[in-house]
Every structure is written in C-alpha cells, then in structure tokens.
Amino acid sequence: MAKSGAILFLASALCLLSLSNLAECHDKLFVQGTVYCDTCRAQFLTRLSSFMPGATVRLECREKESGNVTLSKEAVTDGTGGYSVEIEEDHEDEACQVVLVQSRDPECSEINVSPLGNQVARVSVTRNNGMVSPVLAANPLGFIRKQPLPECSAVFEELDLSPDGTEAPLQ
Template sequence: MAKTVQTAILFTTALCFFSLIGIVQCRDAHFFVEGQVYCDPCRAQFMTRLSEFMPGAKVRLECRANEGGQLTYSIEGVTDKSGTYSLPVEGEHEEDICEILLVKSGKPECSESGPKGWQREAARITLTVNSGIASEVRHANPLGFLTKEAKPECSEVFKELNMIPPEI
C-alpha cells in the first residue's frame, strides 16, 4: 500500500514538473501562419463558387508596433499548388498588429486588388501565446485578387446569392 502511494506521488510530481517545462518552453513563441489566396472572377470581393485558389501568389506577414507603427517583423512566402501558404514566425508579438498582405498575383489575368478605400488587401492575425489558442498554427482569412472584368457566369452567381452585382 505504501509503495503504491509513493509511486502515485512520484508520478504526480513528475507530471507537474513536465507540465511546468512545457509552460516555460511556450514563452519562446514559435508560430506558423497559414492561409490561402484566391482569384475572384466575379469581382465580388469575397469567395464565390467560381473563385479558384491561386498557386504562385506572393504574400507578406508584417508586424508593426501598436504604438508608433514601426515594423517589428516581416517575412514573405509563396502559395503552393493549392493556393496555400505557411509562414514560420519566431517570437512573441503580443504588442504588435500583425497582418498578411497580398504582394503579387500568381496569375497575370487575375492581378488586380480591390478598389482603393473599399477592400483592404490584408488579413489581421494574432501572434501571442496569451490568446487562448493552444495550437501554434494561426489561420488567416483568405485574400483575393480580382480579374479585370467579371466572367459572364457571374450574373447567375449573384442571382443565386440574391445580390446585385457590384459596379466596379
């Protein structure tokens, strides 16, 4: 009986110790920001059933100090064949505003960004261990480039959505 109690205490102590080590390592933050870039053939400025994910698009993660706006971290990446990127991020960025920005399209025929002042070509992302998110992976909202003109099939898409097509 005494042997069982000693084993249980030793096991509990070891478990607490290893949990503490995990917490300490967590302070040396390391994240991955993942997201997708798409082509918007309807110029809707959101994904529709005609949207396609874009390989070869270039994105940049920028973190700027909340106070003053100085650039504190930046890294670029390119989307794979499924239009997905994954950017490694070192360090804690709790006091920063971090965003994924569109840099360059992977398709010349779909390379416009939204009209100035209406659509922002960025997705905000939280990069701190104090966010309540247990995973080291952070998912950014999809970002899109527009074709120069909407495809003819887009009028049917807008009807399905019960929307008036945008006049861009």
C-alpha cells in the same frame, strides 16, 4: 561497467536533445491562409473563385504606437493556394497583418484597396490567446480578375445580389 555507463549517458543525452528540439518546434508559430482569384469581382469568395498557386503574400507586424515594422516575412502559395509563414517570436503587443504582394496570373492580379477589399488579413501573432495550436489562421485574401467571368451574373442572382455586390431590389 564503464561501457554501460557511457551508453546510459549517451542515451540520456539523446533524449534531452530530442526534448529540446520538440520544445524549440513548439515555440514557433505559423500563420496560415489561402489566396484566391475573385473571378466575379465580388470582394468575397464565390463558387466560381479559384485558389491561386504561386501568389506572394507578406506578414507584417508593427509597433502599435510608433508604427515601426518589427517583422516582415514573405511566403508563396503552394499548388492549392495555401501559404504558411513561420514565426520565431511572439508579437502580442503589435499589430500584425498578411497583405497581398504579387499574383502570378496576369488576368487576376488587381489588388482591391477599397475599405471592403480583401487584400489584408489581420492576425494576432501570440501564444497568449487561449489557443493550444501553434497554427494561427488568417482570413482568405483575394486578387481581383480584370474582367468578371460570364457566369458571374448567375452567381449574383443566386445570392440575391446586384453585380456591384449590393443587395438586389425586391421585386
């Protein structure tokens, strides 16, 4: 009788432990996104863009009023150019963004700092956003290639854009 009681107690303890691990995993958030090489210097993804393994990004959260950094975590992209940053706590009342840090490709390592650039992805790091999933998607981020690929002129033509990214004039 004592043996069966001990087994029941042990089984109950294991069940509670597994439930607490499940709850702990559910409390975490994951900011995920991709990094690409802007091979045409277009400031957006094109059919010639390539995703970048080994690129480094940083998730930063700051207090909105003081600007003090409350979270700073780096991640390196995998073989498909994707990254995931695990976050333990909610940052609902803060401004959070993913920024480009470093490229592993010397031919595609420039960070565009213009207002139209794609070097920053703002993300709301909170569970209080109506979403059930703990995965928060960030917009793609792109390093710029030093020299555009020769095929880029055809891409701009297909999109009715000039090489500087503006709409091509009507003919």
